[in-house]
Structure formats: structure tokens, C-alpha cells
Amino acid sequence: xxxxxxxxxxxxxxxxxxxxxxxxxxxxxxxxxxxxxxEVVEALQDLEDASFLLSLLPEETFAETLTFLDDTQxxxxxxxxxxxxxxxxxxxxxxxxxxxxxxxDLPAERQREILQEIDDTAHAGDIAELLEYDExxxxxxxxxxxxxxxxxxxxxQCVREIRRQAEDTDDIYAVYVVDQNDVLKGILPLKxxxxxxxxxxxxxxIERDVISVQASESKEKAAExxxxxxxxxxxxxxxxxxxxxxxxxDDVVDVIKEEAEKDYALxxxxxxxxxxxxxxxxxxxxxxxxxxxxxxxxxLGSRIIGQYEEQLQIHxxxxxxxPLIAAMGGNAGVQSxxxxxxxxxxxxxxxxxxxxxxxxxxxxxxxxxxVCATALLSxxxxxxxxxxxxxxxxxxxxxxxxIASVMGTLIPLMLYRFKIDPALATGPFIxxxxxxxxxxxxxxxxxxxxxxx
Amino acid sequence: xxxxxxxxxxxxxxxxxxxxxxxxxxxxxxxxxxxxxxEVVEALQDLEDASFLLSLLPEETFAETLTFLDDTQxxxxxxxxxxxxxxxxxxxxxxxxxxxxxxxDLPAERQREILQEIDDTAHAGDIAELLEYDExxxxxxxxxxxxxxxxxxxxxQCVREIRRQAEDTDDIYAVYVVDQNDVLKGILPLKxxxxxxxxxxxxxxIERDVISVQASESKEKAAExxxxxxxxxxxxxxxxxxxxxxxxxDDVVDVIKEEAEKDYALxxxxxxxxxxxxxxxxxxxxxxxxxxxxxxxxxLGSRIIGQYEEQLQIHxxxxxxxPLIAAMGGNAGVQSxxxxxxxxxxxxxxxxxxxxxxxxxxxxxxxxxxVCATALLSxxxxxxxxxxxxxxxxxxxxxxxxIASVMGTLIPLMLYRFKIDPALATGPFIxxxxxxxxxxxxxxxxxxxxxxx
Numbered sequence: 001x002x003x004x005x006x007x008x009x010x011x012x013x014x015x016x017x018x019x020x021x022x023x024x025x026x027x028x029x030x031x032x033x034x035x036x037x038x039e040v041v042e043a044l045q046d047l048e049d050a051s052f053l054l055s056l057l058p059e060e061t062f063a064e065t066l067t068f069l070d071d072t073q074x075x076x077x078x079x080x081x082x083x084x085x086x087x088x089x090x091x092x093x094x095x096x097x098x099x100x101x102x103x104x105d106l107p108a109e110r111q112r113e114i115l116q117e118i119d120d121t122a123h124a125g126d127i128a129e130l131l132e133y134d135e136x137x138x139x140x141x142x143x144x145x146x147x148x149x150x151x152x153x154x155x156x157q158c159v160r161e162i163r164r165q166a167e168d169t170d171d172i173y174a175v176y177v178v179d180q181n182d183v184l185k186g187i188l189p190l191k192x193x194x195x196x197x198x199x200x201x202x203x204x205x206i207e208r209d210v211i212s213v214q215a216s217e218s219k220e221k222a223a224e225x226x227x228x229x230x231x232x233x234x235x236x237x238x239x240x241x242x243x244x245x246x247x248x249x250d251d252v253v254d255v256i257k258e259e260a261e262k263d264y265a266l267x268x269x270x271x272x273x274x275x276x277x278x279x280x281x282x283x284x285x286x287x288x289x290x291x292x293x294x295x296x297x298x299x300l301g302s303r304i305i306g307q308y309e310e311q312l313q314i315h316x317x318x319x320x321x322x323p324l325i326a327a328m329g330g331n332a333g334v335q336s337x338x339x340x341x342x343x344x345x346x347x348x349x350x351x352x353x354x355x356x357x358x359x360x361x362x363x364x365x366x367x368x369x370x371v372c373a374t375a376l377l378s379x380x381x382x383x384x385x386x387x388x389x390x391x392x393x394x395x396x397x398x399x400x401x402x403i404a405s406v407m408g409t410l411i412p413l414m415l416y417r418f419k420i421d422p423a424l425a426t427g428p429f430i431x432x433x434x435x436x437x438x439x440x441x442x443x444x445x446x447x448x449x450x451x452x453x
Numbered sequence: 454x455x456x457x458x459x460x461x462x463x464x465x466x467x468x469x470x471x472x473x474x475x476x477x478x479x480x481x482x483x484x485x486x487x488x489x490x491x492e493v494v495e496a497l498q499d500l501e502d503a504s505f506l507l508s509l510l511p512e513e514t515f516a517e518t519l520t521f522l523d524d525t526q527x528x529x530x531x532x533x534x535x536x537x538x539x540x541x542x543x544x545x546x547x548x549x550x551x552x553x554x555x556x557x558d559l560p561a562e563r564q565r566e567i568l569q570e571i572d573d574t575a576h577a578g579d580i581a582e583l584l585e586y587d588e589x590x591x592x593x594x595x596x597x598x599x600x601x602x603x604x605x606x607x608x609x610q611c612v613r614e615i616r617r618q619a620e621d622t623d624d625i626y627a628v629y630v631v632d633q634n635d636v637l638k639g640i641l642p643l644k645x646x647x648x649x650x651x652x653x654x655x656x657x658x659i660e661r662d663v664i665s666v667q668a669s670e671s672k673e674k675a676a677e678x679x680x681x682x683x684x685x686x687x688x689x690x691x692x693x694x695x696x697x698x699x700x701x702x703d704d705v706v707d708v709i710k711e712e713a714e715k716d717y718a719l720x721x722x723x724x725x726x727x728x729x730x731x732x733x734x735x736x737x738x739x740x741x742x743x744x745x746x747x748x749x750x751x752x753l754g755s756r757i758i759g760q761y762e763e764q765l766q767i768h769x770x771x772x773x774x775x776p777l778i779a780a781m782g783g784n785a786g787v788q789s790x791x792x793x794x795x796x797x798x799x800x801x802x803x804x805x806x807x808x809x810x811x812x813x814x815x816x817x818x819x820x821x822x823x824v825c826a827t828a829l830l831s832x833x834x835x836x837x838x839x840x841x842x843x844x845x846x847x848x849x850x851x852x853x854x855x856i857a858s859v860m861g862t863l864i865p866l867m868l869y870r871f872k873i874d875p876a877l878a879t880g881p882f883i884x885x886x887x888x889x890x891x892x893x894x895x896x897x898x899x900x901x902x903x904x905x906x
Contacts, residue, residue, distance in 0.1 A: 431784075
């Protein structure tokens with residue numbers, strides 16, 4: 001049972017690479033999966049050490065390890081290789097989709113030079129084709145390698161075709177059946193091929209109800225289809241139904257992960273999905289936009305409070321609860337938005353009409369708001385002797401929670417209607433507007449209360 | 454090419470079900486995937502309508518459609534069926550893992566009664582076994598159906614075993630090879646079986662380096678392994694290496710999605726992953742804990758400001774910028790935490806030493822903080838004539854951003870050390886503590902500045 005990588009093994013292998021101990025590196029790396037090797041390579045601070053380790057790997061393992069490295073480090077390592085080396089040692093050992101990923105970020109001219117060095121021109125052509133797809137599309141994550149047979153083929157021919165492709169393609173789950181124009185007509189799962197009598201006709205045993213995606217559709221659409229229908233592999237076609245390639249579930253797992261990370265980044269106020277390993281300027285650039293929006297919101301807030309300067313001078317104790325009101329409005333709003341954003345993502349948001357959804361939101365807010373306001377009021381009445389202040393803060397809190405919750409429900413819906421990512425609404429955007437709203441409500445209620453009591 | 458479900462088709466089918474038009478329901482539902490049918494059923498408000506539609510489906514489609522429904526609706530529909538119906542129409546038509554999911558939430562006694570109604574006692578035994586696993590474990594998401602042969606089997610026997618299992622198991626990707634104690638010894642991918650000469654010996658062609666997971670490990674561990682090594686199916690073993698079942702990628706896609714949604718929910722201040730379709734009390738319960746923490750933070754904040762009441766009475770204009778300082782500290786802190794949380798999730802956080810990470814965070818905060826403080830200072834100097842206030846707010850802002858960023862980096866790390874989900878740190882928890890911190894810094898800087906200028 002392969003137990004994978006232990007901390008000690010990473011340490012030993014790192015040490016052996018740093019000590020330039022070729023025999024030890026070879027011995028320690030022999031039974032490691034490329035993904036594990038990539039982890040070791042990423043742990044090596046020095047580029048020379050990483051190159052040394054990689055140079056000792058068998059060619060195919062070397063190529064696969066590169067596919068698991070993070071982009072920055074991989075590009076640095078590629079810069080140390082000649083075009084010929086990249087073509088022969090890396091691209092020729094990889095499937096078309098992985099090969100495309102590897103040279104994706106290189107300048108177009110270098111891409112062309114590298115592809116010219118590939119001996120297998122069909123493989124080079126596949127990579128060149130894949131490089132043309134917009135990286136947001138299903139086409140960009142597909143692989144060209146697949147087993148394809150005409151509708152007229154015999155089962156023996158299917159097995160022969162699998163044998164021909166077997167070396168290039170690790171994971172064959174099905175044979176694709178096409179007509180004379182390469183239009184996808186059906187699929188034959190390997191299990192069915194294995195169990196069918198040898199003289200069965202392809203026409204009689206293929207599954208014709210094939211779910212496919214068009215190359216120009218978004219990769220999220222492909223991910224959604226595979227997730228929805230529990231597919232392991234999804235054929236990609238053009239607008240005429242012609243079979244172009246296939247997407248495997250491992251690529252889609254990455255898409256799902258990326259999507260989730262993007263939502264999380266947006267909710268946390270990062271405009272790009274940055275990693276702690278990125279350089280400082282990139283991280284700062286991702287953080288600044290939302291900080292500046294927050295700043296603008298804060299300045300607007302200061303002007304609103306400024307309007308109530310007189311009131312504050314008479315009742316300076318009102319200032320005490322400014323952060324509480326602002327923060328609670330922000331919290332309640334983000335909660336409502338997050339529920340809405342997830343509801344939009346998995347379509348449950350559409351089970352109710354808009355009116356009913358708002359009513360539900362209003363009632364939840366009333367419930368949670370009442371609990372919070374009561375708690376706050378009790379605190380105010382017990383620990384302070386300022387009755388007006390306690391009432392003011394309590395009423396303002398309830399009002400702010402209700403308004404923020406309803407806004408938090410409406411804003412993601414509006415963004416969704418205008419085809420903007422609703423996850424934006426869970427970021428500092430909504431916190432900031434709720435801060436301002438909260439202050440306004442607080443001082444309005446204050447004016448009313450102090451006037452009344 | 455199956456294009457799936459159109460809005461019109463949902464509408465027509467809904468209408469036909471509501472009108473009790475059996476022929477139309479049958480005609481419209483004939484070529485729909487169970488997942489699509491589940492979508493239609495979820496769109497039906499009335500339980501009777503849903504039951505009517507489901508009763509017209511072929512038995513197998515009916516069972517599979519149930520697996521795609523959300524838990525609440527499914528449990529309601531199950532309550533309308535007798536134990537015998539659940540056993541015969543549902544469980545007998547499903548693989549062991551899906552069957553287990555269906556009755557998971559029923560009372561133990563009803564589970565037992567239902568299982569006793571299943572004619573296939575082996576199947577009932579499998580479900581009973583799976584029900585025993587803690588729902589957090591890999592065992593809970595595995596299926597018992599798999600193709601297993603002894604090491605001594607011939608290839609013909611393998612094909613025969615696949616044929617025997619073929620009816621129960623939709624997705625067969627490989628044959629598992631075990632010794633006389635059922636200990637997993639290797640796997641034989643279908644592709645290899647198809648291509649090997651019929652007289653080949655199993656021992657010579659199986660892959661022995663099998664990645665597996667123990668049933669008692671977490672389901673996240675299983676998901677991680679499959680994601681890491683790009684696996685479509687993962688064998689599950691006990692502590693002795695005995696083969697117990699297998700996990701397929703579609704189950705793991707759900708685990709990955711759940712995990713991402715949990716992080717997102719935490720970051721948005723929801724203590725449970727609630728959906729907009731859940732009932733009000735559940736939603737309110739998920740929201741209240743964080744709101745109450747926010748409330749507590751706000752009260753603490755009010756006490757801190759209270760300490761500076763005198764200062765506020767002399768300089769009431771200081772109150773104007775309270776929300777700005779609080780909000781910016783919160784924003785910067787959450788950003789740092791989010792980067793750290795993602796770094797911890799994908800291990801990139803460990804590429805640098807703690808000291809270097811803090812230094813990087815400090816420098817990023819200095820950079821972004823300086824930009825924000827300069828912007829604010831310029832605003833203050835241009836639009837107000839209060840030099841002291843402008844300087845105070847600018848200096849406080851820079852200080853708060855730096856402290857909040859460093860704290861935002863340290864807190865997730867601390868949580869991680871203590872084996873608490875670091876994603877907690879991106880929720881209202883950190884916003885609240887940064888609010889308080891920010892106020893403290895603001896008024897301290899204010900006292901210093903107004904004393905100096």
C-alpha cells in the first residue's frame with residue numbers, strides 16, 4: 001500500500017539534493033509519485049537544487065512532476081531548459097492538455113519554437129490547437145487524446161484502436177463512436193466492450209444519449225455538467241457536434257476548487273486569488289482595491305457623523321456604540337448575502353418567489369435582531385444608567401439588522417441579474433455600505449429618541 | 454446529444470404533474486436524467502404533486518431520482534412510503550452507498566425494519582455495515598460493490614466476475630486483486646485487462662503500487678488523496694489492509710464542494726452551512742452565534758471608547774473616524790487571514806519560515822497601509838482644516854493596518870497548531886477583535902498627537 005510522503009522523506013530528499021548526492025536522490029525518489037516529488041521540489045528554496053533533483057528523474061517522471069509544480073517555480077525551471085529539451089523531455093512525455101498547460105504562459109514566439117522541436121507533428125498540432133482556446137472555455141481544459149471509432153467498426157477494431165492509443169492515454173474509460181463527419185454518435189463504455197459478444201454490432205450496444213459540452217462554452221459549464229451527472233469524462237464537441245476532445249474529472253476538480261477559492265477570496269476582500277507565496281506587489285495589488293473602497297466608505301461615514309456633530313456634543317456617549325452598530329449591520333448583511341450567493345450557485349434560491357424570499361429574510365432578521373437587541377438593551381439597563389441611550393442603541397440595532405439583511409438578500413440578486421458575480425456582495429462592498437447605512441439609522445433613531453424621552 | 458433540461462420543459466412537466474396528466478408526465482419525463490427529474494420535483498411546491506410525478510417513473514429511475522433530492526424533501530416523500538416500498542422500490546435499485554444515504558437520517562428502528570424487507574440479504578448486510586460508519590469517515594462514503602478476484606484467478610475469471618457484478622455496478626474501472634485473507638494486493642485497470650493476452654498471469658500484469666485509504670480516516674483525507682493523485686476510484690481498506698469497499702470520484706466531488714461551502718460559510722459568519730431553503734429557525738440558529746460575538750465585541754468597544762470620553766468631549770470630531778478605523782482594521786485582518794487560510798489548505802504556507810512570513814506580511818501591510826494613510830491624509834488636509842485630526846487618523850490607520858495584518862496572519866496559524874479549523878479566523882471573530890484593537894490604537898494615537906501638536 002503506497003502510504004505516500006512522510007515528513008522525514010521530504011527532509012532526507014531535500015538534504016540529499018542540497019548535498020548533490022545523486023545516488024541518494026535516485027534511491028529516495030524511486031518510488032515517489034510525481035505529485036509528491038513536486039512537493040519536495042517546491043520545498044527547495046534554491047533553484048539549482050531543484051534542477052539537480054529534477055535532472056535525476058526518469059524522463060517521464062520529470063515531465064509529470066513539472067505539471068504538479070506551481071506556475072512561478074515551473075516557469076523559472078523552464079527558463080533553464082532549451083527549446084529542444086522542453087519539446088523532447090517534457091512535452092513529448094505528456095498528454096496534450098498537460099503539455100499545453102506547461103507552455104501556456106510562455107511568449108507566443110517561444111511556444112512556436114518549442115512546438116517546432118517536437119518530432120511527433122500530430123502531437124505538436126494538438127498542442128497548437130489547444131493553445132488557441134480562451135483559458136476560460138471548456139476547450140482550454142480538454143485533451144485531444146481519445147479512442148475514436150467509426151459507427152461501422154467491429155468490436156475487434158475497437159480493441160485494436162484502444163491498443164494503438166493505449167501508450168498515449170493513461171485513462172481510457174470509453175470508446176467514442178462517430179459518423180463519417182466525425183460527429184459524435186454515441187459512446188461505448190469499456191465495461192460494455194468487455195462483456196459484449198465479439199460479433200455484436202456497435203450500433204446495437206452503444207449508448208446514444210451522450211452528454212457533451214461545446215468547446216466554446218465556459219469551463220465552469222463543463223464542471224457543472226460533470227458534477228451534475230456524475231461523469232468521469234465528458235466529450236467536447238464543436239457547434240456541429242463534431243468530436244474535438246474530452247475533459248476528465250481531475251481537470252474539473254481543479255475548476256471546482258478554483259471557483260470555490262475565487263468566491264472565498266472575494267468574500268475576504270481580495271480582488272485576485274493570491275497565494276502567500278506570490279510576490280509582495282501582487283499581494284498588495286490584490287488587497288488595495290477593497291481597502292480603498294473601505295476607505296472611501298469610512299470617509300463617507302465620517303461625513304455622516306459630522307452632520308450630527310451637535311447631537312454628539314450634547315450626547316458624547318452616543319459615540320460609544322458607533323462601532324457596534326456599524327459592525328452588526330455589516331455582519332448581518334454578509335450573512336444574508338452568503339446564504340443568497342450559495343442559493344444562487346446551487347439554484348435553491350429559485351424555489352421561492354422574490355416576495356416570499358424577502359419575507360423569509362425579514363422574519364429571520366426580525367428574530368435574530370430581536371434577540372440581539374434584547375441582549376443589548378438588558379446590558380444597557382443593567383450596567384449603565386442611561387435609559388435613552390439603551391433604548392436608542394437597541395432600536396437602532398434591530399432596525400439596522402433588518403435593513404442590512406434585506407439589502408444583503410437583494411444585492412446578490414441584482415448582481416446576478418446583471419450577470420456580475422454575486423459573490424462580490426459578500427466582500428467589503430456590502431460591509432462598507434452597511435456601515436454607512438447603520439450610522440445613518442443610528443443617529444436618526446437617536447434624534448428621535450432623545451427628542452421623545 | 455442530450456442537451457439536458459430546458460426551462461420550458463421544467464414548466465411543462467410541473468404543469469402536467471399539477472394537472473395529474475399521467476400520459477403527459479410519462480412522455481415528458483421519458484428521456485430525462487434522474488438529476489433533471491429531481492430538479493423538477495424540487496420545483497413542485499406540493500408534496501402530492503411530487504409523489505404523483507415520482508409514482509409514474511420506472512422503478513430504477515424513481516430510486517435514482519430520490520438520491521438527487523435535497524434531504525428535507527426526500528424525507529417527506531419517504532414518509533409517504535411503506536417500509537416494504539422503500540426496500541423494494543428504492544434500496545434494491547441502488548448501490549449500497551446511495552441506499553445508505555437514503556435511509557441515513559431515519560430512526561434506527563425504522564432502518565432495521567426496512568432492511569429486513571430487502572430480499573437480497575447480502576445487499577441488506579452491506580447497507581447495515583455502511584450505516585455503522587461515522588459520517589465524517591471515508592467508510593461512510595464508500596460503496597461495497599466492486600469486482601474482486603483472488604491473485605490466482607485467470608483473466609477469463611476476471612471477465613466472468615465483472616459480468617456477475619455488472620448489473621449491480623454501473624461504473625467499473627478496475628478489478629481488485631486480493632490474497633486469501635482479502636488483503637488488497639493490486640489492481641487491474643479495465644484497459645489492461647482488455648489488452649492483455651488471454652493467457653497472461655494476473656501476478657505479472659497487475660499494478661501493485663495501489664493508493665488506498667483506511668475506512669476510519671476522514672472523508673476529507675480520501676478526497677485529498679483522490680485530488681492529489683488524480684484518481685477516479687479509491688479502494689478502502691481496514692487496518693490490516695483488507696479490502697472493504699471503494700470510493701468513486703463523484704462522492705468526493707461532493708466532499709470537496711461541502712468543504713469549500715463550509716469555509717465560505719465560516720468566512721461569512723454562519724456557524725452551519727445553511728441554505729436559503731432551510732426553515733427560519735435553522736437559519737436563525739446558524740446566524741445568531743456570530744451576531745452575539747459581534748455584539749459582545751461591540752460592547753467591549755463601547756467600553757474602550759467610554760474610557761476616552763473626556764478626550765471625545767474636547768475633540769468630538771474624533772468620533773467621525775471611529776467607523777473608518779474599525780472597518781479598515783477588520784478588512785486588512787480578514788485579507789491576511791484569508792491568504793493564510795488558503796496557504797494552509799494547499800500547504801504553500803510552509804514554503805517560508807514563520808519569521809519570513811511575518812516579515813512579508815509586515816511589508817505588504819506597510820505598503821498598502823502607506824497608500825491608504827496617504828490618501829486619507831490628503832483628504833484630511835484638503836477638505837478639512839484640522840491638521841491634528843488628519844495626522845492622528847492617518848497614523849492610526851497605518852498602525853491599525855499593520856497590526857491587523859500581522860494578527861490576521863498569526864491567528865489562523867495558531868488555530869491550525871491547535872487543530873482548530875483556521876477558516877474560523879476569517880469570520881466575524883477577527884473582524885470583531887480588530888475593531889476593538891483599532892479603537893484602542895486610534896485613541897492612544899489621538900492622545901499622543903493632540904498632546905504633541
